[in-house]
Amino acid sequence: MTSWYLYLIRGQDNRLYTGITTDVQRRFAEHQSGKGAKALRGRGALQLVFSQQVGNHSQALRIEYKIKQLSKTQKERLVNQERSLEELITNIQS
Secondary structure: OOOEEEEEEOOOOOEEEEEEEEOOHHHHHHHEEEEEEEEOOOOOOOOOEEEEEEOHHHHHHHHHOOOOOOHHHHHHHOOOOOOOHHHHHHHHOO
């Protein structure tokens, strides 16, 4: 079974981009080179600020959706390790 990861990237404008992948470093390199998501193109320097293994593809998709529903403040708590991924996901209405 392939392991999937959730990751967050901060753009130069301080926005947080959420994505999933099987290879975080490869995917981050794609974003940096402009071959990743259009949302990050032209955003200046990028910084990988969070990544965590989240299970299989189906689980990763569900978690990605839930994280995208969070406020910027909640995402920052995750990045700053003030809250765990599990805590944030549990607190979201399923």
